[in-house]
Structures are given as C-alpha cells and as structure tokens.
Amino acid sequence: VTKADRIADNLNAGLHALLAKDDSVYFLGEDISDPYGGAFSVSKGLSSRFRGRVLSTPLSENAIMGVANGLALAGDKVIVEVMFGDFALLAADQLVNFAAKSVSMYGTRRAMPVIVRCPVGGGRGYGPTHSQSVQKHFIGVPDLAVYELTPFHDCLALLEEMLAREEPCLLFEDKKLYGARRWDTAGDELFRFGFAGAGFGQAWLAGAPPDESDCVVISTGGTAPLVLEAMRTLFLRDEIQCRLLVPARLHPFDLESIEPVLAACGRVVVVEESVAGGTWGAEVAARIYDRLWPELRSQVGLVHSRSSVIPAAPHLERDVLVQADTVCARVREAVRD
Amino acid sequence: VTSVLGRRAGVAPTRLADEDLDRLLLIRRFEEQLLELFAAGQVSGTTHTCLGQEYVPVALEALLDPNDYVFSNHRGHGHYLARFRDVNGLLAEILGREGAVCNGVGGSQHVLRGRFVSTGVQGESLPVAVGTALHLKRHDPAAIAVAYVGDGTWGEGGVYEALNMAKLWSVPLVVVVENNGIAQSTPTRLHMAGSVAGRTAAFGIDHLLVSSTDVNLVRRQADAPVRKVRQGAGPLVVEFETVRLGPHSKGDDTRDRDEVHSLQQHDWCGAYEKAFPEQFASAAAGQTAVLAAAVADVLARPPSSWRHL
Numbered sequence: 001v002t003k004a005d006r007i008a009d010n011l012n013a014g015l016h017a018l019l020a021k022d023d024s025v026y027f028l029g030e031d032i033s034d035p036y037g038g039a040f041s042v043s044k045g046l047s048s049r050f051r052g053r054v055l056s057t058p059l060s061e062n063a064i065m066g067v068a069n070g071l072a073l074a075g076d077k078v079i080v081e082v083m084f085g086d087f088a089l090l091a092a093d094q095l096v097n098f099a100a101k102s103v104s105m106y107g108t109r110r111a112m113p114v115i116v117r118c119p120v121g122g123g124r125g126y127g128p129t130h131s132q133s134v135q136k137h138f139i140g141v142p143d144l145a146v147y148e149l150t151p152f153h154d155c156l157a158l159l160e161e162m163l164a165r166e167e168p169c170l171l172f173e174d175k176k177l178y179g180a181r182r183w184d185t186a187g188d189e190l191f192r193f194g195f196a197g198a199g200f201g202q203a204w205l206a207g208a209p210p211d212e213s214d215c216v217v218i219s220t221g222g223t224a225p226l227v228l229e230a231m232r233t234l235f236l237r238d239e240i241q242c243r244l245l246v247p248a249r250l251h252p253f254d255l256e257s258i259e260p261v262l263a264a265c266g267r268v269v270v271v272e273e274s275v276a277g278g279t280w281g282a283e284v285a286a287r288i289y290d291r292l293w294p295e296l297r298s299q300v301g302l303v304h305s306r307s308s309v310i311p312a313a314p315h316l317e318r319d320v321l322v323q324a325d326t327v328c329a330r331v332r333e334a335v336r337d
Numbered sequence: 338v339t340s341v342l343g344r345r346a347g348v349a350p351t352r353l354a355d356e357d358l359d360r361l362l363l364i365r366r367f368e369e370q371l372l373e374l375f376a377a378g379q380v381s382g383t384t385h386t387c388l389g390q391e392y393v394p395v396a397l398e399a400l401l402d403p404n405d406y407v408f409s410n411h412r413g414h415g416h417y418l419a420r421f422r423d424v425n426g427l428l429a430e431i432l433g434r435e436g437a438v439c440n441g442v443g444g445s446q447h448v449l450r451g452r453f454v455s456t457g458v459q460g461e462s463l464p465v466a467v468g469t470a471l472h473l474k475r476h477d478p479a480a481i482a483v484a485y486v487g488d489g490t491w492g493e494g495g496v497y498e499a500l501n502m503a504k505l506w507s508v509p510l511v512v513v514v515e516n517n518g519i520a521q522s523t524p525t526r527l528h529m530a531g532s533v534a535g536r537t538a539a540f541g542i543d544h545l546l547v548s549s550t551d552v553n554l555v556r557r558q559a560d561a562p563v564r565k566v567r568q569g570a571g572p573l574v575v576e577f578e579t580v581r582l583g584p585h586s587k588g589d590d591t592r593d594r595d596e597v598h599s600l601q602q603h604d605w606c607g608a609y610e611k612a613f614p615e616q617f618a619s620a621a622a623g624q625t626a627v628l629a630a631a632v633a634d635v636l637a638r639p640p641s642s643w644r645h646l
Contacts, residue, residue: 063498070468107440
C-alpha cells in the first residue's frame with residue numbers, strides 16, 4: 001500500500017482549508033491556541049492564522065457548546081474541539097436539548113451548522129474517564145448526526161459534508177488513528193479499496209466480489225485497522241474472504257446503499273470499540289434484520305469491548321478493549337453457521 | 338427581597354404613556370385569559386404565567402432595537418408580547434392552532450421569531466446568548482443580546498461558565514434577572530447562598546438592582562447602563578426585585594394565602610389603577626376586548642399542521 005499523509009495532518013489541513021475558504025467558520029475549544037495547538041496537536045496553526053475566529057476557551061464544555069449554538073443561531077458555522085470525547089457528556093444539554101432540537105422545534109427547519117470533534121477510544125492507558133467510546137450515547141437523537149473519522153475518508157470533504165447537513169454533527173476521532181497514515185490508493189496485495197455508491201460514501205476493502213465473500217464486516221473508522229489485521233489473518237490462515245465496509249456517518253446509518261452487498265454475502269459482523277450494551281452495532285443489526293432477514297445466512301455478529309470501565313494499566317485495558325482476535329473469532333463463528 | 342419591596346410600597350406611580358399601559362395590560366389579560374382557558378380545559382400541557390412581572394419587558398423593550406437578540410425562558414409570554422404584540426400568534430402556538438408562531442411544535446416555552454428565541458431548560462440560554470453576542474460584536478456592533486433568567490436559574494452551572502466568557506470576551510450581553518423570590522416552589526433563601534450581586538461582582542461584571550415597578554422609572558434607571566453595553570463596555574446584569582403573583586405553572590402554588598396577599602400589595606397594577614383610575618379603566622377595557630377577540634378568533638381555527646423536514 002502506498003499511504004498518504006498522517007491522519008492528524010490530514011484533519012489539520014482540512015480545518016485550515018475550511019477556515020480559509022469560509023469566513024463565517026469559527027473554531028472553539030480548550031487549549032487549542034498555538035503554540036500548543038490542542039491536546040492532540042490537531043488544531044496547530046489555526047489560532048495564528050485565523051485570529052478572532054479561533055478561540056481558546058475556559059474549561060467549560062457546556063458553555064463552549066452553548067457559544068457555538070449562539071454563533072450558529074446568528075448565521076455562523078462552528079467547529080468545536082472537545083479535548084476528550086468523554087467530556088462531550090458535559091456538553092450534552094447544549095448538544096441534545098438546544099443544537100439538535102433547534103433544527104426543528106421552532107416549527108420550520110433552522111440551520112444549525114455545528115461540528116463537535118471528539119477524540120475517543122482507549123489503547124493509550126489514559127484510564128476510565130479519558131478512554132471511552134461514547135458514540136452510542138448520542139445515537140438516535142433527532143437532527144443530530146454522528147460521524148467517525150476513518151483511515152480512508154479525506155477530512156476536508158468530511159467536514160464539508162457535515163456542515164452541508166446544516167444540523168449539529170458529532171465527529172468522533174479514534175486517538176489511535178491520529179498518528180496512522182491515511183489510505184488513498186487503489187488497495188494492496190490482498191485487498192482492493194474504494195468507496196461504495198456514487199461520490200463520497202462508505203469505504204470498502206475486499207479481496208473478492210460480494211457474492212464470493214464469506215463475510216461482510218461493518219466497522220467504525222476507529223476499529224477499521226484492527227479489522228484489517230483480522231481480515232489478513234482470516235485470509236492467510238483460514239482462507240476466509242472478508243469484505244470491510246467503513247461508514248464515515250454512523251447515524252443516521254446508510255443501509256440502503258449497501259443492502260445489495262449484504263444480501264449477496266448473507267453474513268454480517270459489526271465491529272466497534274464501545275463497551276457492550278446499547279451499542280451502535282445493535283442499532284445497525286436491528287435495521288439489517290428489518291430489511292434483510294430472508295437473505296441472512298447467519299445471525300448478525302456484534303463485536304465490541306467488554307461491559308467495563310476502561311482500565312489504565314495496559315494489560316487490563318487490553319483485556320477489556322476489542323482486539324483483532326475477537327473479530328477473527330466472531331467471523332469464524334459466523335462463517336461456520 | 339421583602340425589605341426592599343417594603344421600602345418600595347407606598348411610592349406613587351408616575352403616569353405612563355397610553356401605549357405602555359396598553360402593553361402592560363395586554364400581557365396581564367393574556368396571562369389571566371390563559372389561566373381561564375386552562376381551567377376550562379382548553380389548553381394542553383403546561384404554561385408559566387408572568388403575572389406581576391409584566392413591567393419588566395415592557396420597560397426594557399423600549400431600550401432595545403429590533404436588531405437586538407432577546408433570549409427568553411419558560412416564563413416568556415410577556416417577553417414575546419412586549420416585543421411583538423402578536424397575541425393571536427402566541428395564543429395559537431399555545432393552543433396548537435393554525436397561525437401559530439412555531440406551528441405548535443414549540444408551545445409555550447419554545448418560540449423563535451426573528452431575533453427572539455425562547456427555550457425551556459434553565460441556564461441553557463446564557464451560553465447561547467454569549468455566542469450570539471460574540472457574533473454581534475464582529476458583525477453588528479451596535480446590537481446587543483438580552484437574556485431573561487430567573488433567580489432559580491442561578492443554580493445552574495452554565496450561568497457561571499457563560500458569565501466568565503462574557504466578561505473575558507467583553508461581549509454585548511445584558512442578563513436580565515427577574516428575581517421573584519421563588520423558584521417554582523422553593524424560596525430564594527433556600528436555593529441561593531450569597532446573592533446575584535455578589536456572584537456578578539465575582540466576575541467583575543456590572544450589576545444594576547431595580548426595585549421599582551414603575552415603567553418610567555425603570556427605563557430611566559436602566560437606560561444609561563444598557564447604552565453602555567451597546568457602546569462596547571461589556572456585559573451587564575440587571576436584577577429586578579419582582580413578584581410572581583400567580584402559580585409557577587398552573588394550580589401549583591404552595592404559598593399560603595397571606596403570603597400571596599402581601600405580594601399583591603406590591604403589584605404595579607393595583608397601585609396604578611388607584612393612581613390613574615380613568616386612564617386605567619379605559620386601557621383595561623380596550624385590552625380586555627383585544628383578548629376576547631383573540632381568544633374567539635384562535636379557538637375557531639383548525640389545528641396547526643407541521644411537516645417535519
């Protein structure tokens with residue numbers, strides 16, 4: 001595989017391009033100003049280049065989100081950086097009760113172009129309050145879209161798509177992706193790579209056409225790297241051909257455009273890092289059962305982390321979080337059925 | 338609050354312009370009419386009336402420009418009517434009838450029209466108002482954002498996050514505190530340590546205490562401080578010592594009769610009627626007729642329709 005820029009750099013470049021292109025875009029967050037440039041260095045250079053529109057805030061997630069809402073209400077577009085996704089829960093009232101509801105509760109559609117960026121996920125030993133995958137807590141809120149960074153989608157296009165929705169969008173960013181390089185080529189020695197449907201949809205990676213694949217794996221952007229690792233193992237050791245689908249938008253989930261692929265294969269496993277219970281995967285599975293029950297050859301497999309806080313010590317954390325082995329085991333089970 | 342109200346009792350009201358008195362009585366009659374409609378089973382859900390507090394938005398609206406944003410709260414009918422006089426649109430919103438300001442989706446507590454926004458969660462509007470004020474500072478420097486909150490709102494953490502940012506960024510924001518001495522059923526002394534003034538001072542924000550219920554005097558007192566905000570001096574908190582004569586929502590007043598009776602001694606309305614009986618009688622008859630016509634009109638309308646896009 002020839003790989004492109006680091007994902008954090010691609011995101012940083014996307015933010016720069018967006019603020020340069022559109023004078024009405026604001027960027028707010030804690031410790032985002034230079035020379036620090038955000039806890040994960042994603043906002044580097046923005047405060048120096050776009051003075052007055054890039055604001056370092058006090059530690060006030062509730063009010064940061066509120067200020068974003070007030071700017072949006074007055075006609076601006078806003079990107080908020082929440083330092084750790086765990087803290088998005090502090091902004092939940094403004095996000096759920098104001099941003100999302102304002103889109104429709106005043107009787108006519110009201111544009112609320114706000115993107116809330118949330119670094120999430122474990123694997124870095126940050127412990128229980130800095131490692132969660134909180135995506136699932138925001139799934140199913142009317143007029144609130146949930147996105148996740150992937151190793152495949154270009155960040156500027158992603159940011160533009162979110163703003164064009166004119167409704168609040170959460171962008172979850174798995175911290176493990178920041179340092180990784182983005183895929184932007186046709187594939188590698190095992191898998192071809194592309195985007196489903198016209199334009200900018202779900203990314204897919206596969207070694208065989210849908211009807212010759214043994215299993216379709218739908219994965220969040222954050223777990224895509226470990227699913228790819230699992231797919232290699234499954235192919236090389238078990239001769240199992242998987243087809244990976246990675247949506248940038250988790251909710252509302254676009255099932256329609258991938259239905260033919262799922263129907264042709266008949267076996268589906270959904271992978272995410274969130275802990276068990278009320279998961280995104282369960283929501284996706286419910287929709288798949290509803291639409292594709294007669295085509296399925298096995299139960300939709302749900303792969304996620306254990307129902308547990310995320311421990312700080314690496315060996316304990318590893319035991320809780322979803323791993324490539326977990327994916328391999330669940331796919332083998334699905335294929336056996 | 339009682340002592341201040343006590344000091345104020347007995348001060349004779351000054352004569353109001355007919356237009357102001359009409360506006361005050363329009364709001365008074367609207368709220369009374371609404372409670373009657375509730376009692377008659379014509380209104381669903383809940384509502385919060387501002388009986389006793391009508392003079393606050395009527396006094397302030399004259400200091401505002403149409404380009405100013407107004408953020409209202411759960412007790413917002415007076416704020417809306419002081420700005421728009423649109424009795425039929427608001428009544429239709431509350432009754433879910435055709436012609437409702439927000440197609441009946443928002444109801445009593447969630448109204449958006451032009452630069453007027455209300456929402457029903459305590460403490461939620463202040464951070465939003467800071468954001469809008471930030472926008473105004475850059476694009477519309479002559480305009481300000483005004484946010485109405487109650488004394489109970491000061492229990493919410495978002496208030497302090499917002500005050501902090503408002504002062505740090507010196508945004509054109511006027512926070513209007515309608516301190517009516519009670520948050521739903523909890524007296525201020527049981528929910529607030531310290532005071533609004535003390536909390537405001539902690540942020541280095543100017544605080545103006547308004548004890549008068551006289552629209553003319555309130556305007557005279559608030560005019561210069563509000564103008565200062567408009568000129569870029571940064572945020573201001575205006576605290577009104579006021580009274581809530583009615584229940585929190587409907588039929589949920591736990592205060593005893595004596596207490597409510599003593600609050601009525603501080604109602605602007607009775608004092609004004611005594612001081613200017615003829616002007617009052619004429620205005621009251623006029624606004625009673627306006628409301629009667631509005632109720633008849635709105636009740637005859639079909640239900641509102643809404644297509645969620």
